[in-house]
Amino acid sequence: MNNKLYGNLIFELSHPGRKGYTLPKNMFGSYELPKKMQRSNDANLPECDEMTVIRHYTNHSANNFGVNNGFYPLGSCTMKYNPVINEETANMPAFANIHPMQPVEKCQGALEVYYNLQKSLCALTGLSEFTLNPFAGAHGELTGLMIIRAYHEKNGDTKRTKVIVPDSAHGTNPASAAVCGLDVLEVKSTENGFVDVEDLRALIEREGENVAAMMMTNPNTLGMFEQKIPEIEKLIHDCGGLMYYDGANLNPMLGACRPGDMGFDVMHINLHKTFSTPHGGGGPGSGPVGVCEKLVEFLPSPKVVKDGDKFSVECKDSDYAVGAFFGNFAVIIRAYTYILSLGKENIKMVGPLATLNANYIKEALKDVYELPIDGLCKHEFVFDGLKDKSTGVTTMDVAKRLLDYGYHAPTIYFPLLFHEAMMIEPTENESLETINGFIDVLRTIAEEAKNEPETVKSAPHHTPIGRVDDVLAAKQPILTYKQMKNEQQ
Numbered sequence: 001m002n003n004k005l006y007g008n009l010i011f012e013l014s015h016p017g018r019k020g021y022t023l024p025k026n027m028f029g030s031y032e033l034p035k036k037m038q039r040s041n042d043a044n045l046p047e048c049d050e051m052t053v054i055r056h057y058t059n060h061s062a063n064n065f066g067v068n069n070g071f072y073p074l075g076s077c078t079m080k081y082n083p084v085i086n087e088e089t090a091n092m093p094a095f096a097n098i099h100p101m102q103p104v105e106k107c108q109g110a111l112e113v114y115y116n117l118q119k120s121l122c123a124l125t126g127l128s129e130f131t132l133n134p135f136a137g138a139h140g141e142l143t144g145l146m147i148i149r150a151y152h153e154k155n156g157d158t159k160r161t162k163v164i165v166p167d168s169a170h171g172t173n174p175a176s177a178a179v180c181g182l183d184v185l186e187v188k189s190t191e192n193g194f195v196d197v198e199d200l201r202a203l204i205e206r207e208g209e210n211v212a213a214m215m216m217t218n219p220n221t222l223g224m225f226e227q228k229i230p231e232i233e234k235l236i237h238d239c240g241g242l243m244y245y246d247g248a249n250l251n252p253m254l255g256a257c258r259p260g261d262m263g264f265d266v267m268h269i270n271l272h273k274t275f276s277t278p279h280g281g282g283g284p285g286s287g288p289v290g291v292c293e294k295l296v297e298f299l300p301s302p303k304v305v306k307d308g309d310k311f312s313v314e315c316k317d318s319d320y321a322v323g324a325f326f327g328n329f330a331v332i333i334r335a336y337t338y339i340l341s342l343g344k345e346n347i348k349m350v351g352p353l354a355t356l357n358a359n360y361i362k363e364a365l366k367d368v369y370e371l372p373i374d375g376l377c378k379h380e381f382v383f384d385g386l387k388d389k390s391t392g393v394t395t396m397d398v399a400k401r402l403l404d405y406g407y408h409a410p411t412i413y414f415p416l417l418f419h420e421a422m423m424i425e426p427t428e429n430e431s432l433e434t435i436n437g438f439i440d441v442l443r444t445i446a447e448e449a450k451n452e453p454e455t456v457k458s459a460p461h462h463t464p465i466g467r468v469d470d471v472l473a474a475k476q477p478i479l480t481y482k483q484m485k486n487e488q489q
């Protein structure tokens with residue numbers, strides 16, 4: 001792309017007096033805004049013709065990488081394909097033009113979708129009820145922890161202000177606990193990447209009476225199914241705590257086993273991961289929270305109830321709602337469409353295929369990439385960089401080089417258990433050809449690391465922007481654009 005011609009910023013393309021709009025005829029007669037409400041200067045808006053605007057944004061959008069461009073094996077994020085039928089249903093005028101304050105009798109269909117998705121999630125997880133209110137996984141964690149807190153407070157158990165979180169957990173777990181005003185107790189992982197039950201036992205002996213809950217991710221962030229859940233669940237419940245299930249990794253378990261049956265009391269689900277709704281760039285997401293029977297009373301409003309074939313909405317005066325109205329409704333429609341289009345039978349195929357793809361890649365590459373935890377994984381796994389450490393080529397370099405070959409990089413430097421972590425999650429959607437292509441490229445990069453390490457270390461070479469200074473970008477981000485007009489003055 002020629003940046004001179006198209007400009008990085010729309011402001012750079014501005015010419016005084018150019019415009020790409022015409023206002024409709026004034027139908028209301030002339031009306032002057034009161035002086036005190038008028039601007040003293042014109043707003044600094046770019047002045048461009050329509051075609052310039054279209055080219056500018058079209059060319060920018062072509063620089064974007066998404067699941068519709070290519071393979072996106074971003075571990076922990078479940079970047080699965082977002083079927084077009086999801087968009088079609090979400091864009092149906094009856095849904096797209098709805099308003100949250102519309103009378104319930106005028107939006108029975110939308111309420112039915114909301115109600116049915118809640119029920120589907122209950123069936124898939126074995127929990128009693130769900131709220132679809134939160135807007136993200138982390139949002140759901142906060143909601144779940146507030147529910148747990150409210151439960152202990154109602155029981156007069158106000159000492160319980162600590163949450164046990166494994167050292168392999170996603171960063172949002174301790175962050176959500178902190179936002180909820182709870183302290184984090186970290187429990188170690190074993191060498192094989194599972195929760196260390198002996199460490200947990202010791203922790204509970206010291207802190208048991210202060211424990212509000214334990215948060216667990218399963219399969220954990222290393223892609224391994226936690227083997228000792230029954231033992232852990234008993235330890236936590238015996239000391240009076242509750243079990244929280246981080247359901248971001250639910251994908252490999254769909255239709256196979258259910259957190260509710262494992263004794264979990266609260267969980268969140270990421271509709272934008274497991275249920276194929278688009279994500280990235282910070283949204284839009286949805287993080288429904290499910291609870292067991294004894295916590296139902298603490299679920300936030302609104303609650304959609306069914307009476308015969310009529311749907312209505314119940315709202316409490318005050319509760320733990322973190323989002324307005326019915327949550328991210330357009331995402332809810334997409335997720336429900338996904339569940340219906342797969343059906344009870346096919347949804348059971350998601351997990352095995354995702355698991356097969358992950359294991360296939362792992363086995364095909366473990367002779368050149370370091371596999372710290374061997375054995376059967378679920379939907380994802382973690383390499384600890386290249387096996388040959390003598391080349392000086394890091395995980396960062398490999399990730400950047402992958403971009404040159406047209407692949408999105410895996411998640412890197414997470415989980416924190418390994419210095420050169422590279423977390424690969426292919427999802428169930430990818431064809432054998434795509435997966436083999438990815439394997440070939442990772443093997444090629446391993447060869448390059450040996451024979452021409454500088455090529456890998458200075459990658460990417462074929463992207464519009466080369467290697468950026470991550471530290472500078474994080475520490476001194478440039479978040480505003482000084483308009484050229486102002487600079488010239």
Ligand SMILES: *Cc1c(COP(=O)(O)O)cnc(C)c1O
Nearest residue numbers: 076136137138170172217246248
């Ligand atoms: C993605 C993820 C989260 C957070 O979900 P968001 O929707 O990004 O807020 C929490 N835990 C795990 C394990 C995750 O992968």
